[in-house]
Amino acid sequence: MTVVYCLLMIGVVQCLCCLIQHFIWNITVKRQIFCMNAALFRSLIQRSIPYMDTKAISQLNTKLFDNISKIEKGIGSEFFILIATFTYRSREDTSALRNLSIIAHAGHTTALVGSSGSGKSTCISLFLRYYEPSSGRIMINGRPITDYSIKQLRQNIGIVLFSMSIYENIRLGKVDATRTEIEQAAQEANAHNFIMQLPNKYETFVGERGIQLSGGEKQRIALARALVKQPTFLLLDEATSALDNVSEKIIQEALDRICKGRTTIVIAHRLTTIRNAHQIYVLNNGTVIEQGTHETLMTKEGGKYQSMVKHQQMERINDDEHAMMLSQKDTEDDNKSIIERTCLLSDSPTVGVNKQSSKPLRKRFVVIRLLLMNKPEWITILIGCIACVLSGATQPMFAFLLAKVVDYTAFIISGSKLAQRIRSKAFACLLRQEVAYFDRPENNSGASGCGKSTIIQLLERFYDVTSGQILLDGIDIRKLNLHSVRSHFGLVSQEPVLFDLTIAENIAYGLENVSIEDIINAACRANIHQFIEQLPQGYETKVGLKGSFLSGGEKQRIAIARVLLRRPKVLLLDEATSAMDSYNEQIVQDALEQAQKEDSSRTSLMVAHRLSTIRSCDLICVLDRGHIVESGTHTELIQRCGAYYGMLFQNNLQ
Structure with a gap:
């Protein structure tokens, strides 16, 4: 045989x-x-x-x-047009997009900006054919998008990582990619250096959904996965939102290089990342209200784009005046464009x-x-x-x-x-092996940044310390009942968790006999009540699996309302406002500060990349590789001109 x-x-x-x-x-x-x-x-x-x-x-x-x-x-007329109206099935009475018209020319960078829920991410979903438009059509080269294979259109997969090695995660973007191509993509995404510092380098396992990596490291690996394809169309939906200022600047320069000769669509809340775009569309309630380049939009007095830019500029001005004077000249030079886009397609x-x-x-x-x-x-x-x-x-x-x-x-x-x-x-x-085995440096399956999120996990007792103690009112936290300890904590993480329930049920999740008045009060304090009232079913609206029917900012505000309803003694905020635009971030930040003042005995622990959100803290600790290198108030750390001062200086340059 x-x-x-x-x-x-x-x-x-x-x-x-x-x-x-x-x-x-x-x-x-x-x-x-x-x-x-x-x-x-x-x-x-x-x-x-x-x-x-x-x-x-x-x-x-x-x-x-x-x-x-x-x-x-061969004539070179390759571009795609989006003329569509779209309504989610769960909200048929409310249109997510209304007669939206967008033209993205080949080889050009097109930016979509607007407040949370304005329809930016919905445009990406329609282009990747996750949904079909209710009316209108999407065309590429004068042909309907339905004539093309779905596999050809879906160029970016997202930031969810699978429980396999870093090498295999990047290779998912291109199955036949060589080792050289994968390392080149990692270098372009600013991920090669931290990967080479790991014990197993590219063969390191990242864990389920990349749980053993920090948010910035997961995002850089996801960027490398997208870059290894060398795609014709590049879709960037807040591609640098989870990165600190230094990494964001380096990756933004890499993205500017790879965008040359590609049709690129960028969605961003940080307007400094899209000022060099060939065309900028400003969305509001699913409709284009302004369009043009950065220079033309800035000349429109009282325009939406101009007000958004000025609002973000005012945030930077609020930082220390002395630091701003030192960095003013470098900021003006940094604002100039360093890469020209090309509009020629071979x-x-x-x-x-x-x-x-x-x-x-x-x-x-x-x-x-x-x-x-x-x-x-x-x-x-x-x-x-x-x-x-x-x-x-x-x-x-x-x-x-x-x-x-x-x-x-x-x-x-x-x-x-x-x-x-x-x-x-x-x-x-x-x-x-026991859990502590994976926390040893020689067995670690992925660097966790400088250790900010690790502190949150230790407080919640997701892990126990290898040595030393964590004291709560003078008592070792390991001697207390686990359920009792967690009941006093309220956590708002950078990846909000929502269930396939109504908005009211998500806010009241884990509590019994909660009145609708208390739910509405918590929603008002989280700046989400007005948005909910505009929905046809109000608080009875389904959010979908993992909140798929809501934008990132809306999901984050519902998670904040859930925490405020529980009235915790200890408030843990892990990048609670990272997914919001500047306007909503300021409103929610005020709500969080008010929540901290409601109870004088309430303790708050904040993890943040945006230093403007922690200026008013009583104590600021600066971490580097798991160690506290500086601590003090905002004013004290500025006067020392140390690590915190350097981070603030980089923040001002952005």
Whole structure:
């Protein structure tokens, strides 16, 4: 049976090589015909009018219509248009987009800005065909988007990481990517350096959903996954929102480089990241209210975009006056554009289209011209040649393979089974290790930044300290009841967790006998009540799985309302306002400060990248690699001109 199986496999390989050979040559011939038709049409339209009159009108029209669809791409008109109205099924009475019209030219960067819930992320979802527009249409190169394969459109997957190695996570973007391509993508995303500091480097396992990495590290790996594809369309939905200022600036420069020659759509709350965009659309309630470049929009007095820019500028002015004076000159230089966008898209080359057809062609150049027409498909031709070689070598190698197959089959099967058993035992042994094993530096599966989020996890007793103590009112937290300790904590994380329930049920989740008045009061303090009242079903509106029907800012505010309703003794804020625009961030920040003042005995612990949100804290601790390098009030740390001062200086440059 083994010999018969081997003979069948050899026959299958030979048939496969023949199929590849015929398929490749078919593609090559079609490409040559396409290029010759395009060259013929370009040569034809350069003729004089009397030459046109020598042909019958019916013949000329037929020739034009036969070739116009084939050379449309060569003319360079590649762009896509979005003219659509869209309504979520859960909110059929409220339109998420209303007669929205967006044009993104090829090779240009198009930015979408606006407050939370204005429809920016919905545009991305429609373009990736997660949903279909209720009315209107989306077109690419003059063709409806439904004519294209869904796989070709979905270029970015998101930031959710799978429980496998960093190398495998990046390779999900391009299955056949080489090691060099993966490392190059990691370097462009500013992830290579921190990966090389890990014990297992690119073979490090990130855990389920990347739980063993910090938010910035997960985002950089997700960026590397998108860059390794070398996509034609690049969609950036708050791609740098979870990064600190230093990493954001480096990654933004990398994104500016890779955006050249690609059709790019950017969604951003930080307007400094899109000031160099070729076209900016300002959305409000699903409608475009302003459009133009950064310079033209800034000239519109009283415009939405101008007010958003001024609002963000006022936030930076509120930082220490002395630091602003030192960084003013560098900020002005940094605001200048460092990379020019290109609007040219490369196309297939045309050969000899300007020559007069009346001149005799030299026969010795015909083959060369045909080869040049197939130059873009040189990889395809190479594969075809390899398939031909394999097909021809099958017969002489048949006897050799038949002799070797029987010899090696037994050893291959036994060796693979042995390797499988060893790997299973090694993995099972790793799973049996205690939790503290993974927290040791030599066993750590991923750096956790400087340790800010780790402190939150230790307070919630997701882990226990390896050495030392955590005291709560002078008592070791490990001696207290776990449920009792967590009942006094209120956590608002940078990734809000919502359930497939109504808004009211999500706010009151975990509590019993909560009145609707208390729910509305908590929603008002979190600046979400007005948005909920605009929904057809109000507080009875379903939010979808993991809050998929809401924008990032809306989900975050519902999570804050849930915490405020519980009236916790200890308030833990882990980047609570990272997903909001400047206007809503300021309102929610005021609500959080008011919540801290309601109970004089309430303790608040904040983790933040935006230093403007912690200026009023009684104590600020600066962490670096798990150690406190500075502590004090905002004024004291500014006077020391240390690490905090440097972070504030970088923040001002942004």
